[in-house]
Amino acid sequence: MIEAASPHTMNTYGRVPIALSHGQGVRVWDVNGRQYLDALAGIAVNTLGHNHPKLVPALQDQISKLIHTSNYYHVPNQEKLAAKLVELSGLTNVFFCSTGLEANEAALKLARKFGHDKGIERPEIVVYEKSFHGRSIATLSATGNPKVQAGFGPLVEGFIRVPVNDIESLKAATEGNPNVVAVFFETIQGEGGVNPMRAEYLRQVRALCDERDWLLMIDEVQCGMGRTGKWFAHQWAGIKPDVMPLAKGLGSGVPVGAVVAGPKAANIFQPGNHGTTFGGNPLSMRAGVETIRIMEEDGLLENAARVGAHLKAAFEREFGSLPGVKEIRGQGLMLGIELDKPCGVLVTRAVEAGLLLSVTADTVIRIVPPLILTTAEADEIVGLLAPLVRAFLAE
Numbered sequence: 001m002i003e004a005a006s007p008h009t010m011n012t013y014g015r016v017p018i019a020l021s022h023g024q025g026v027r028v029w030d031v032n033g034r035q036y037l038d039a040l041a042g043i044a045v046n047t048l049g050h051n052h053p054k055l056v057p058a059l060q061d062q063i064s065k066l067i068h069t070s071n072y073y074h075v076p077n078q079e080k081l082a083a084k085l086v087e088l089s090g091l092t093n094v095f096f097c098s099t100g101l102e103a104n105e106a107a108l109k110l111a112r113k114f115g116h117d118k119g120i121e122r123p124e125i126v127v128y129e130k131s132f133h134g135r136s137i138a139t140l141s142a143t144g145n146p147k148v149q150a151g152f153g154p155l156v157e158g159f160i161r162v163p164v165n166d167i168e169s170l171k172a173a174t175e176g177n178p179n180v181v182a183v184f185f186e187t188i189q190g191e192g193g194v195n196p197m198r199a200e201y202l203r204q205v206r207a208l209c210d211e212r213d214w215l216l217m218i219d220e221v222q223c224g225m226g227r228t229g230k231w232f233a234h235q236w237a238g239i240k241p242d243v244m245p246l247a248k249g250l251g252s253g254v255p256v257g258a259v260v261a262g263p264k265a266a267n268i269f270q271p272g273n274h275g276t277t278f279g280g281n282p283l284s285m286r287a288g289v290e291t292i293r294i295m296e297e298d299g300l301l302e303n304a305a306r307v308g309a310h311l312k313a314a315f316e317r318e319f320g321s322l323p324g325v326k327e328i329r330g331q332g333l334m335l336g337i338e339l340d341k342p343c344g345v346l347v348t349r350a351v352e353a354g355l356l357l358s359v360t361a362d363t364v365i366r367i368v369p370p371l372i373l374t375t376a377e378a379d380e381i382v383g384l385l386a387p388l389v390r391a392f393l394a395e
């Protein structure tokens with residue numbers, strides 16, 4: 001265990017007192033040689049786990065050629081990754097950046113310019129309670145968590161907040177308002193506690209956006225890239241968004257963000273409207289191209305769906321009837337177990353037991369492992385977690 005606080009890095013993270021040194025598959029080791037099962041995957045990032053035998057040589061090859069150039073020049077893998085994302089999403093054009101908040105920031109700019117192009121001077125965007133979209137000033141303003149916003153006012157204006165899965169509330173909150181330009185949500189809220197939007201609700205919002213000429217913008221930063229067993233979680237509802245921010249799992253650990261847009265939003269940005277130095281650089285693009293190639297070759301969507309269903313069923317068997325367990329939610333390898341009391345202490349206890357996980361929204365144990373997880377490894381997660389949860393609930 002690492003006891004001392006870090007004297008030179010800013011005090012932004014409540015850290016668990018271990019430092020990791022290397023990994024293999026879904027296992028990681030700390031600097032003292034202790035092994036952990038990784039059910040967190042760097043918060044839904046390490047799609048292919050650690051030291052993947054196909055990804056690592058590809059990245060080594062890329063590093064030896066070019067890491068970064070500039071968007072002054074063409075980057076051939078930008079076009080390749082964009083074409084792949086277009087194929088997988090059914091949308092048309094992609095902008096690349098490096099992180100989730102940047103992807104969302106770009107989406108918010110798209111929505112505002114969509115409004116301005118239609119003559120709406122003060123565009124407003126519908127956002128949701130319990131949402132999380134990032135920690136820049138605009139994305140924290142869109143986020144539905146007062147703790148994330150505290151201390152950073154004044155917030156960016158132009159957001160209308162509604163509850164999830166309630167079409168009547170959405171209609172009432174936007175009734176007669178000509179300034180609304182977009183609806184923006186996560187298909188499954190991640191930081192907010194693994195809260196899925198219902199398929200029927202997604203279809204209702206899609207229809208409303210079509211009727212009112214609003215952009216449907218779906219933040220798939222955490223739930224996208226195969227995590228639920230489809231490329232993008234909204235695809236379970238058979239709908240398409242107009243704008244879809246991505247990041248996290250897209251580069252399997254190399255920072256890559258993207259905004260994928262459909263016909264209604266693809267031509268809003270013109271030269272000079274948006275850009276970023278690192279976005280779409282050769283290393284990140286190679287990581288994205290190879291991550292998707294390996295996911296397809298190794299059937300990881302099917303794996304996420306199958307192993308996720310196995311894991312959820314095991315959680316239901318183990319915890320479903322335990323007093324103190326409120327709900328087991330999520331899809332594929334994005335699962336949450338909600339308890340009836342704050343359970344942040346379980347993060348450290350799990351580490352002590354050799355398991356990496358997180359607790360989000362105070363009371364929800366979040367399991368977002370690499371998509372290469374096997375059913376045997378899923379059973380191991382359950383075996384490590386079950387005694388911890390039972391003991392905690394008995395306290």
Ligand SMILES: Cc1ncc(COP(=O)(O)O)c(C=O)c1O
Pocket residue numbers: 099100101102104132133134135186190191219220221222223247248
């Ligand atoms: C749904 C969602 N959107 C955006 C973000 C922000 O991404 P980043 O931390 O890469 O800025 C996150 C991060 O947790 C997220 O879960």
